[in-house]
Amino acid sequence: MKLLIIEDEIELLIAISNYLIKENYLCELADNFAGAREKLSMNAYDLILLDISLPDGNGLELLTTIKEHQEKAGVIIVSAKNSSDDKIGGLDMGADDYLTKPFELAELNSRIKAILRRRRFEGNSVIKFHEMAIYTDNMLVSIHRKNIKLTKKEYDLLLFLLINKNRVLTKETIAEHLWQDNIDMADNFDFIYTHLNNLRNKIKNAGGTDYIKTVYGMGYRFTDI
Amino acid sequence: MKFLTKINRSYFITLTIVLLISSVLGYLILHQVILNETKEALLGKVNLLKEQILETGEIPNLYPEIEVKKIHRLDKQEAAFKEIFIYNAEEDEMEPYLEYSAQEKIDDSFYSIQLRQSTFENEDLVVILALTMSLLLLFSFVILFFIGRRINKTIWADFEQNLAEIEHFDFNDKTDLHLVTSDIxxxxxxxxxxxxxxxxxxxxxxxxxxxxxxxxxxxxxxxxxxxxxxxxxxxxxxxxxxxxxxxxxxxxxxxxxxxxxxxxxxxxxxNKQFKADQTISFINVAKRKLEEFDALLEMKKLIVETDFNEDFIVRMNHELAERLFNNIFSNAIHHNQKGGCIKIQIKKDEFRICNSGLSNSLNNETIFNRFAKDNSKSHGLGLAIVKNICNTHSLDIHYTKYDSHCFTIQRNTYK
Known part of the structure; x- marks a missing residue:
């Protein structure tokens, strides 16, 4: 899977690419408008991460170049602006998603995976993990080939954990993923616990293993061990 | 008051005063002129009369115009004009006359001559003058009115257009202000x-x-x-x-x-950077939020009572509508105790969210201030944002505390 990361802030660029390389993506980097345009016209990418505020040009203009040369590529716009105008404008111009800074790597990963699933659905729509399978097309989950019934939030939670397996996710990160910024009550993240418990029980009742480990009561990790 | 009305009004007042003064003056002058003319006419008549007496020796008498009497000798009385009134039986009223009385010596005989001529009745004069002046006034006004209308259509049209342009000018628009140039x-x-x-x-x-x-x-x-x-x-x-x-x-x-x-x-x-370009149904917003917060409500064992009487529909930005409802609703959840309840009431012109919080009554004055914090970890901007959204959308928000804490958002009617 080949990615192009366009981001003018070098430290951010490195942090993102290091993480994505660990996630087994092939990453190419561009830290300015001209360089990004050159790369876009030369190579084919599966996904492009696009920061729209570049020092030498507006990233939104790159979307036209992307349309020309990268038909198959998915595009995630990364912006410091949480403005719905930019969001709608970017999505109208063919971007698949819009991520506002600051964001979590786990969140970025889950968005990338979602787009790749949508873009290349042949065989990619099923995520398997031991006895567990998630059918993302129709949002079904099966344990030992038997479907289990999950609520929308439980499904989202399981998918988020599985996609970011082996990674510690704090309660806040999970809450942010599930409810975006609609819930801004710092001391109420305990309700994630309720959701997680329900999910664990449903998996265990279907004969599955509980892969969700609690980390110091502050975070969770979906893991083999 | 419109500019034209103002101008017309001052025209009217000035014109009326001018016409009143000129009427009085006109009356006095006319009166004097008529008097002089009559005097001249009477003096002329005296000469005619003398000639007639000389030629024919007859003494003409024609009451009340001419009264001639033979007298024995001349008094020392001098010839004089006098304004008198004589009763007119036909019209049953007193009529003004100018009388000339003199004593003359014609052919060795002495005569007392009294000539009278009916003058204008004062009232008639006044009526004629008033009529003329009113006609003048009316005429001037008709002309002024049409000139005003013409000016309005030509000169003021540009001005009005520019005024409308300025009235609708929005700093958030990308276009600059464009005004029509006139030759004024x-x-x-x-x-x-x-x-x-x-x-x-x-x-x-x-x-x-x-x-x-x-x-x-x-x-x-x-x-x-x-x-x-x-x-x-x-x-x-x-x-x-x-x-x-x-x-x-x-x-x-x-x-x-x-x-x-x-x-x-x-x-x-x-800065009013959000355009109120969507029609928002608050019943829909409430339903969406209830779904979103479902897990949280369940965890805190909160009971939500809804009373969706009629929809509260407002023209505003979608994002802001969500934020408005979200902030009040999440406050209601946050400041609630386990097993408490939340009431959401939506009516045609208001919506109200009440919660059974334990805390004492809040201060209506300060809770909407920025950084008005209670003990929680929130940054204290939630209600300030709500207040600002209300202010920019002709909505009123107020807090009341009876059995429960209530926030009511109402359409601002007196705007």
């Missing part, structure tokens, strides 16, 4: 001043707006780097103590960026 110097001067002022204001406003946004965006990038770096350390299996500290740091950074975004939102609302 004063208007063009005004236009130039207005255009200069708006350009200056607009550039000031834009730079302020950009500064607020840029500053806020610039803050997000270093925050991103800090958060990503801390998150990486979190993944390296630090010990419990370290783990807790890192999570605390990450959460503090999250609060900081949340605060930053809220402040930016507040600025954008105050």
């Amino acid at each position: 110097e004063e208007f063009d001067r005004l236009n130039r001043v207005v255009i200069k002022l708006t350009l200056k204001l607009k550039s000031d406003y834009m730079s302020l707006r950009e500064f607020a946004e840029d500053a806020s965006h610039e803050i997000q990038t270093p925050l991103s780097i800090a958060r990503l770096s801390l998150d990486e350390i979190l993944q390296q299996n630090p010990g419990k103590e370290m783990f807790e500290k890192i999570v605390a740091a990450i959460n503090a950074l999250k609060r900081l960026s949340g605060l930053n975004q809220s402040l930016l939102l507040l600025t954008k609302i105050e």
Whole structure:
């Protein structure tokens, strides 16, 4: 899977690419408008991460170049602006998603995976993990080939954990993923616990293993061990 | 008062005064002229009369116009004019006459002559004058009215158009103010001043707006780097103590960026950067939020009572409508005790969210202030944002406390 990361802030660029390389993506980097345009016209990418505020040009203009040369590529716009105008404008111009800074790597990963699933659905729509399978097309989950019934939030939670397996996710990160910024009550993240418990029980009742480990009561990790 | 009305009014007043004065003057002059003419006519008649007596020796008598009597000798009485009234039987009224009485010696005989001529009745004079003046007044007004209408159509049309343009001018629009130039110097001067002022204001406003946004965006990038770096350390299996500290740091950074975004939102609302271009049904918003917060409600064992009588429909930005409802509703959840209840009431012109919080009555004056904090970890901007959204959308918000804490949002009717 080949990615192009366009981001003018070098430290951010490195942090993102290091993480994505660990996630087994092939990453190419561009830290300015001209360089990004050159790369876009030369190579084919599966996904492009696009920061729209570049020092030498507006990233939104790159979307036209992307349309020309990268038909198959998915595009995630990364912006410091949480403005719905930019969001709608970017999505109208063919971007698949819009991520506002600051964001979590786990969140970025889950968005990338979602787009790749949508873009290349042949065989990619099923995520398997031991006895567990998630059918993302129709949002079904099966344990030992038997479907289990999950609520929308439980499904989202399981998918988020599985996609970011082996990674510690704090309660806040999970809450942010599930409810975006609609819930801004710092001391109420305990309700994630309720959701997680329900999910664990449903998996265990279907004969599955509980892969969700609690980390110091502050975070969770979906893991083999 | 419209400019034209004002001008017409002062025209009318001046014209009336001028006409009144000229009527009085006219009356006095006319009266004098008529009197003089009559006197001359009477003197002429006396000569005619003398000649007739000389030629024919007859003494003519024609009451009341001519009265001649033979007298024995001349008195010392001099010839004089007198204004008198004589009863007219036909018209049953007293009529004014000018009388000339003299004593003359004709052919050795002495005569007392009294000649009279009917003069204008004063009332008639006044009536004629008043009539003439009123006609003049009316005539001037008809002309003024038509001139005014013409001016309105030509000269004032441009002015009105420019005024409408200025009235609808929005600093958030990308286009500048465009005013029609006329050939009237004063208007063009005004236009130039207005255009200069708006350009200056607009550039000031834009730079302020950009500064607020840029500053806020610039803050997000270093925050991103800090958060990503801390998150990486979190993944390296630090010990419990370290783990807790890192999570605390990450959460503090999250609060900081949340605060930053809220402040930016507040600025954008105050600058009216959100166009009220959507029709929002608050029943739909409420239903969506109830679904979103379902897990939280369940966890706190909160009972939600809804009373959706009629929909509260407002023209506003979708994002702001969600934010408005969200902030009040999440407050209602947050400041509630386990097993408490929340009431959502939506009517045609208001919606109300009540919660059975334990705390004492809040201060209606200060709760909507920025950074009005209670004991919680929130940044105290939630209600300030709500208040600002209300202010910019002709909505009123107020807090009341009876059995429960209630926030009511109402259409602002007296606007």
